[in-house]
Amino acid sequence: MIPILRLFTFTVAFYPILQVEMPGFLRWSAEDLAGRQTALSNLVGADHSSRETLADYRNSSGAHRFRFIYRDADGVPEQHEFIEDVVFIQSGKAILEVGGELIDPSGRDGEFLGSAITGAERYAVGTGDILHIPADTPHRYLVSPGGQVTYVLVRVPVLTGEVFVREDAPSLELLPPGFAIWTASELGRRHEALSKQVGPDRSARETLADYGSPSGSHRFRYIHRDADGVPEIHDDIIDVVFITSGEGELLVGGEMLDRTGSRGSGIIAGRRHQVSAGDVLHVPAKTPHGYLVQDGGHVTYVLVRVPAFDSGSG
Structure with a gap:
């Protein structure tokens, strides 16, 4: 369980037309x-x-x-x-x-x-x-x-510069080169497979595509969780998330405890947001976050790692 201090629970409907400031969660x-x-x-x-x-x-x-x-x-x-x-x-x-x-x-x-x-x-x-x-x-x-x-x-x-090929990068065989499609039915089959491969951290994952960014951006991951996830924070990555099945909560914002690299032991002063199948999420760079899953439940999602934007250079 992720430690939570001074936690606020609320529901917000977002109907922005244009963002004047950098978008938050x-x-x-x-x-x-x-x-x-x-x-x-x-x-x-x-x-x-x-x-x-x-x-x-x-x-x-x-x-x-x-x-x-x-x-x-x-x-x-x-x-x-x-x-x-x-x-x-x-x-x-x-x-x-x-x-x-x-x-x-x-x-x-x-x-x-x-x-x-x-x-x-x-x-x-x-x-x-x-x-x-x-x-x-x-x-x-x-x-x-x-x-x-x-x-x-x-x-x-667009990804520019030298390409870094990771060992888990799958071969994309569709044309044109670089194009990919993951149908709802395919994602359903992959979800079933991942649910049978859960590790000690109560999650399973696979790389759907990796276009070779040294920073880890331009990378598509498919992740299944049936228990709370370890809190994470990414200085140079925006998380775009498509929830494909299940439900849970995302604890987001606040301060990361005991940070080591991109992970920590807990989040203080974060906020809970309900998430479920069909939702689309935006988690800004430099933002602590962790998924919370009830006993007997699960949440499965496609994670797209987008490079962070420096407003001073845009």
Whole structure:
């Protein structure tokens, strides 16, 4: 059990449009996202889409930005030279065209739109799927008449510099190179496997993708817990979390006790937040946090490690 002193319990509904300050801890619950999806479906524009900004670090490159997007028809082809897209499909289904060549590109500062994509791969995507679209890769969503797809988009800065290959980095075999999709059904199977591999710390984990950042960013992990986790803090990493099954609490903020590296013995003056399947979480860098799980329960989640943003250099 994580020691907790001066603990405050509260429930907050977050409906930010733009963040003036650097975002703190944020939780978009499954219920919250469903409500937002309904609202966006009534705000569709001429391009058959609507969107809102969930959080924004105000990075001039356009990275470190969280968007919620609704589409009820095919999207315009796009390509981001300096941005990787991490996508959580909240509802609906579509065909993702990805890769190939953007036709009639127009734009600036690395952001381009086109009239079509030639030579693209096609993947069916649906509710609960998680995607990684590499930087500088053409892509678009194709939606059947009468259908819709709604998703959380996390804009991650492109990885540059020397690549560090870890031993647990899996081989990604899909095309285009660097693209990955973990369907809801696949994640369900992986969850079942992890639940049978729990170690002495009452957790099990696997690396879904590792794009080779020496800092440990640009890394996708799948983690299962059936008891409280050890408190953690990451100076240079933002945790983006997609809860795939189960429920628990996240103790976040406050002060780490007995810190050694990225871990500690407890958290004082932290706050508890309920988390459950379908939630999306943002844990800022330099923020103590630990998962709390009731006896007999579990929480399983995809963790995306995003490089921290230095506002002085953005």
